[in-house]
Amino acid sequence: MQNKQWLLASRPVGEPTAQNWTLNETQVREPEAGEVLVKVLYLSLDPAMRGWMNDGKSYIEPVGIGEVMRAGAIGQVVESGDENFSVGDFVHGMLGVQQYATVAGQSLHKVDPALAPLPRYLGVLGMPGMTAYFGLLNTGQPQAGETVVVSGAAGAVGAVVGQIAKLKGCRVVGIAGGKDKCDYLTQELGFDAAIDYKEQDVLSGLKAACPEGIDVFFDNVGGEILDAVLALINFKARIVICGAISQYNNTTPVKGPSNYLSLLINRARMEGIIVFDNAEHYGEAAKEMAGWIAQGKLKAKEHVVEGIDTFPDTLMMLFRGENFGKLVIEVAKPA
Amino acid sequence: MQNKQWLLASRPVGEPTAQNWTLNETQVREPEAGEVLVKVLYLSLDPAMRGWMNDGKSYIEPVGIGEVMRAGAIGQVVESGDENFSVGDFVHGMLGVQQYATVAGQSLHKVDPALAPLPRYLGVLGMPGMTAYFGLLNTGQPQAGETVVVSGAAGAVGAVVGQIAKLKGCRVVGIAGGKDKCDYLTQELGFDAAIDYKEQDVLSGLKAACPEGIDVFFDNVGGEILDAVLALINFKARIVICGAISQYNNTTPVKGPSNYLSLLINRARMEGIIVFDNAEHYGEAAKEMAGWIAQGKLKAKEHVVEGIDTFPDTLMMLFRGENFGKLVIEVAKPA
Numbered sequence: 001m002q003n004k005q006w007l008l009a010s011r012p013v014g015e016p017t018a019q020n021w022t023l024n025e026t027q028v029r030e031p032e033a034g035e036v037l038v039k040v041l042y043l044s045l046d047p048a049m050r051g052w053m054n055d056g057k058s059y060i061e062p063v064g065i066g067e068v069m070r071a072g073a074i075g076q077v078v079e080s081g082d083e084n085f086s087v088g089d090f091v092h093g094m095l096g097v098q099q100y101a102t103v104a105g106q107s108l109h110k111v112d113p114a115l116a117p118l119p120r121y122l123g124v125l126g127m128p129g130m131t132a133y134f135g136l137l138n139t140g141q142p143q144a145g146e147t148v149v150v151s152g153a154a155g156a157v158g159a160v161v162g163q164i165a166k167l168k169g170c171r172v173v174g175i176a177g178g179k180d181k182c183d184y185l186t187q188e189l190g191f192d193a194a195i196d197y198k199e200q201d202v203l204s205g206l207k208a209a210c211p212e213g214i215d216v217f218f219d220n221v222g223g224e225i226l227d228a229v230l231a232l233i234n235f236k237a238r239i240v241i242c243g244a245i246s247q248y249n250n251t252t253p254v255k256g257p258s259n260y261l262s263l264l265i266n267r268a269r270m271e272g273i274i275v276f277d278n279a280e281h282y283g284e285a286a287k288e289m290a291g292w293i294a295q296g297k298l299k300a301k302e303h304v305v306e307g308i309d310t311f312p313d314t315l316m317m318l319f320r321g322e323n324f325g326k327l328v329i330e331v332a333k334p335a
Numbered sequence: 336m337q338n339k340q341w342l343l344a345s346r347p348v349g350e351p352t353a354q355n356w357t358l359n360e361t362q363v364r365e366p367e368a369g370e371v372l373v374k375v376l377y378l379s380l381d382p383a384m385r386g387w388m389n390d391g392k393s394y395i396e397p398v399g400i401g402e403v404m405r406a407g408a409i410g411q412v413v414e415s416g417d418e419n420f421s422v423g424d425f426v427h428g429m430l431g432v433q434q435y436a437t438v439a440g441q442s443l444h445k446v447d448p449a450l451a452p453l454p455r456y457l458g459v460l461g462m463p464g465m466t467a468y469f470g471l472l473n474t475g476q477p478q479a480g481e482t483v484v485v486s487g488a489a490g491a492v493g494a495v496v497g498q499i500a501k502l503k504g505c506r507v508v509g510i511a512g513g514k515d516k517c518d519y520l521t522q523e524l525g526f527d528a529a530i531d532y533k534e535q536d537v538l539s540g541l542k543a544a545c546p547e548g549i550d551v552f553f554d555n556v557g558g559e560i561l562d563a564v565l566a567l568i569n570f571k572a573r574i575v576i577c578g579a580i581s582q583y584n585n586t587t588p589v590k591g592p593s594n595y596l597s598l599l600i601n602r603a604r605m606e607g608i609i610v611f612d613n614a615e616h617y618g619e620a621a622k623e624m625a626g627w628i629a630q631g632k633l634k635a636k637e638h639v640v641e642g643i644d645t646f647p648d649t650l651m652m653l654f655r656g657e658n659f660g661k662l663v664i665e666v667a668k669p670a
Contacts, residue, residue: 059600227591241599256562256591264576264607265394272599 001028005098006311008063012053014251015319020053021069021312029102031081036105038075040095041334043308044122045327046072046156047220047318050248059274068096069311072127074111074118075101076334085110090334092121097311099331115290117302118334123156123326124293124300125286131242131275132160132218133285137168138278139240139271140216144169147210149229152220154181156326157242159189160289161218163298166190170216173209175202175225177321184324189299198321203228216240222247223255230259237268249319301325336363340403340433341646347388349586350654355388356404356647364437366416371440373410375430378643378664379457381407381491382555382653385583394609403431404646407462409446409453410436411669420445425669427456432646434666450625452637453669458491458661459628459635460621466577466610467495467553468620472503473613474575474606475551479504482545484564487555489516491661492577494524495624496553498633501525505551508544510537510560512656519659524634533656538563551575557582558590565594572603584654636660 002025009022031037052063052070063070073095077085082105085091093108095101111121123129135157142148148165152158153174162185165172174185174194182194195205202225206214213234219226222244233239247254263270278285292298303325305314310329317323337360344357366372387398387405398405408430412420417440420426428443430436446456458464470492477483483500487493488509497520500507509520509529517529530540537560541549548569554561557579568574582589598605613620627633638660640649645664652658 057600222596241596243599244596247596253593254596256593256595258588258591260591260595260605261557261576261579261582261589261607263605264578264609265392267394267607267609267612269604269606270595270598271604272596272602274599274602277602 001100002026003028003098003100004308005068005096006308007066008053008069010065011055012249015249016050016053016312016315018312023309028100031079031102033081034105035081035102036077036085036091036108037079038091038093038095038101038103038108039078040073040075040099040101040331042074042119042122042304043095043097043311043329043331044072044126045315045318045323045329046127047243047245047248049315050319059276068098070094071097072122073101073331074121080105082106088335090118092126097308099308113334116293119302119304119326119328119330120300122328123302124160124289124298127275128156128326129160129289130278130282130285131273132157132164133289134275134278134281135240135242135273136161136164136216136218139273140218140238142168142170142216145171146215147171147173147212148216148218149173149175149206149210149214150218150220151175151225152243152245153185153191153194154324155220158218158220159185159301159325160298162191163189163292165216167292167297171210171212173206175205175221181324184301197225203231206232218242219244221245226257227259230257230262233262233266233268235266235268237266239268239270241270241272245319302328304328304330306330336435337361338363338433338435339643340431341643342401343388343398343404345400346390347584350584351385351388351647351650353647358644363435366414366437368416369440370416370437371412371420371426371443372414373426373428373430373436373438373443374413375408375410375434375436375666376669377409377454377457377639378432378646378666379407379461380650380653380658380662380664381462382578382580382583384650385654394611403433405429406432407457408436408666409456415440417441423670425453427461432643434643448669451628454637454639454661454663454665455635457663458637459495459624459633462610463491463661464495464624465613465617465620466608467492467499468624469610469613469616470575470577470608471496471499471551471553474608475553475573477503477505477551480506481550482506482508482547483551483553484508484510484541484545484549485553485555486510486560487578487580488520488526488529489659490555493553493555494520494636494660495633497526498524498627500551502627502632506545506547508541510556516659519636532560538566541567553577554579556580561592562594565592565597568597568601568603570601570603572601574603574605576605576607580654637663639663639665641665
């Protein structure tokens with residue numbers, strides 16, 4: 001059986017280009033004992049992928065040159081050498097940007113297509129949802145009545161952060177690009193205000209939207225937006241550093257936050273998070289989030305693009321702010 | 336009685352110059368009921384003074400144009416309208432850069448010249464000591480066996496931070512300017528290593544001195560030093576932002592830490608501190624520190640310059656790294 005896969009051909013300098021990728025065709029490898037052959041259905045596209053393309057020490061090994069690009073995905077079991085999985089089962093795992101993956105059964109977990117559309121297991125019910133849940137609640141520690149600001153607010157993580165903050169009784173302000181996204185935040189997700197960074201000055205927008213200052217900031221973007229928020233934080237504010245998508249394709253050094261001394265003036269805290277650290281508590285979080293979804297209190301949107309061939313271009317949608325909701329590639333439809 | 340005082344004449348752009356100050360001569364104001372007239376003996380010179388000269392929101396009101404420059408000081412009571420103070424008492428308070436201060440008795444507290452030389456109440460037994468104690472222990476949370484790095488390590492705060500970290504069983508590395516200061520840190524204060532930022536590349540120096548990475552960083556300096564440390568922090572590291580003396584006289588924006596995403600990779604935390612927040616616990620801290628001093632485990636050095644007339648020049652010693660120990664002006668000798 002043929003397997004089409006995207007390999008990392010070279011490390012990008014700045015924006016990834018066609019030169020950084022090779023589309024490879026190979027034969028599917030048969031599963032050995034304990035392994036499972038999975039047909040990939042939905043690929044998760046995430047800003048973190050840009051970091052995995054770089055060399056150097058990080059929270060996870062870089063993808064090697066010539067290796068299949070790392071990606072979380074939902075797939076369906078085609079052949080199983082692991083008694084815990086049967087042909088036809090739907091699973092989540094790090095399957096990579098390819099049509100078929102032969103992986104250890106232990107690295108997979110089952111998902112139920114009857115409970116939610118499959119792409120949702122890559123969004124609100126997957127890593128982005130867990131990132132939002134633990135990053136906001138454990139590190140941001142929002143209290144009822146406080147003002148919570150989130151950047152990348154219409155993205156897979158940001159939209160969940162804002163909705164959970166509303167559930168906790170906070171005033172919630174989102175920063176996103178474009179009128180459609182801003183309208184979605186305020187009209188469909190219940191945000192108190194949204195700032196369109198493409199049309200408005202973010203600092204002025206935040207001043208107007210946060211008359212009592214900012215207590216919690218959940219940052220997916222970095223750059224100028226982080227500096228604008230720092231100028232408006234309150235005493236003992238918490239800034240959760242989840243990402244900095246505005247800086248990932250820089251060819252110059254990352255823009256450090258000039259206003260970081262606002263942390264001193266306000267005795268505030270800036271702290272980084274990685275979702276994997278909470279792995280042992282995913283179950284509890286998923287249960288609580290599923291409850292909110294069932295009650296209509298937590299909504300989700302996926303942006304599905306068809307075809308594995310589109311991968312290099314589709315990935316760039318993230319950095320151009322062109323996705324609206326969790327970005328997913330449909331590699332194949334479920335059987 | 337004549338009172339010589341330094342007034343803030345204008346707000347500096349970049350380094351304070353002679354134009355920013357007026358030397359004023361006025362008459363001492365007699366104390367009313369509840370007030371005390373204090374003769375100023377020792378003035379505390381602190382990096383934070385540069386911030387008080389700026390306009391704009393901060394953790395404390397700026398000094399107004401035409402007002403006496405704010406300064407902590409040790410003085411001696413000359414006349415008292417407060418039954419809690421008698422003529423001859425030695426006191427600490429925010430007396431300002433002047434020869435005499437007429438202030439509310441409630442704003443003063445007594446110090447005992449029999450227990451320590453008076454300038455020491457402006458250093459290890461004063462705000463710098465408290466800053467080091469609470470900033471390191473409450474916010475840095477050093478654990479035995481961890482590596483603690485401190486910048487401005489030969490300064491009033493830094494030297495105390497390093498010694499307390501040693502008392503807590505940590506490996507301690509100081510960053511300071513010049514061989515004399517570095518020798519002092521390692522030979523007299525017991526630091527494990529010292530890096531001379533004037534002679535060495537700080538990043539290479541830190542790599543060599545911190546083979547197991549950095550768990551706690553207590554930063555008084557900011558700029559390139561903060562970035563070098565961020566490149567070497569460990570999982571769950573704590574960065575205490577106490578100051579950024581390298582940036583206070585900037586005419587360009589503050590250099591934000593380019594490497595701040597190391598907080599994300601390492602799930603680390605950066606947090607600002609202001610000593611005043613711990614005011615209700617100063618007593619306990621002073622008691623513990625006095626014990627360490629008595630046991631010879633906590634040493635202190637003051638750098639005393641004579642004469643209030645030198646104030647504008649003496650202040651600049653801080654920003655040029657020319658002081659060696661807590662910088663104090665002797666305005667008058669005790670009676």
